[in-house]
Amino acid sequence: MKIIDTLKAGHQTVSFEFFPPKDDAGFDQLYKSIAALKPLKPSHVSVTYGAGGSTRQKTVELVKKIKHEIDIEALAHLTCVGADRAEIVSVLDELEASGIENVLALRGDPPHGEAQFTQHKDGFGYASELAAFIKSRYSFCLAGACYPETHPEASDATTDLDNLLRKVDTGIDFLITQLFFNNDDFLRFRDRATARGISIPILAGIMPILSLKQVKRFTNMCGATIPTDLLSKMEAVSDDVDAVRQLGTYHAVEQCIELVEKEVAGLHFYTLNRSTATRAIYQQLKGSLLKPTNTN
Secondary structure, three states, X not given: OOHHHHHHOOEOEEEEEEOOOOOHXXXXXXXXXXXXXXXXXXXXXXXXXOOOHHHHHHHHHHHHHHHHHHOOOEEEEEEOXXXXXXXXXXXXXXXXXXXXXXXXXXXXXXXXXXXXXXXXXXXXXXXXXXXXXXXHHOOOEEEEEEOOOOOOOOOOHHHHHHHHHHHHOOOOOEEEEEEOOOHHHHHHHHHHHHHOOOOOOEEEEEOOOOXXXXXXXXXXXXXXXXXXXXXXXXXXXXXXXXXXXXXXXXHHHHHHHHHHHOOOOEEEEEOOOOOHHHHHHHHHHOOOOOOEOOOO
């Protein structure tokens, strides 16, 4: 099923993101984590996509298993990193032949150890180019990424929004935001996007904080910020892993409650391949999610 059909039906959605493990033992554990989330009835599960052939193949294998064996709709990430058009077509053909109907088109981050993204000589340099290419050849439901606090490589917020509109105009069906911890950043971004003419559903990216060191690394990479009061509370208990996780879970719950009330199209959880924190958040939100809402 195409994810956009669920969004158009007027239901707030809940979805989860995972990444392919490096070994078979990791896959076994990941399948258990994903299966544990099935009772939450997610609209879909997304799987990230890294540079390198083995990682890409694992993404394809994982989305196929999620859809056909675990029986949850899957969203396959696809990036421009290190791939020519023939390689991208090969992945898309395999996804299509496997019955996968949803793809998230991304430029992608530079490979580990490289400071800047380098376009393959026979590939694409922007997510908008990749999205336009996919739309011209396939019938996938196509998702795109957006940044409530502005893409870290954009010169300013207005330019970033112009780039987003260009990408949406290629035929993107819905958007998923980068993680954020301040709902005001998301709500202001959503208002600005609407005013700019972007009317497709925008899913809010939520990441429960499980480790202060880890989240600082992530926010430095993606340009997100941690609210000063939350950071202060976490630094005060930084040596207590359980206390950090409790604060992170509580903050995520508070975020989600407000976002649901503000009629967000859906909540997309960055799980870091763990289901415990996400299930705990869902239990506290039970009854609030998946209710009818206005999603443009």
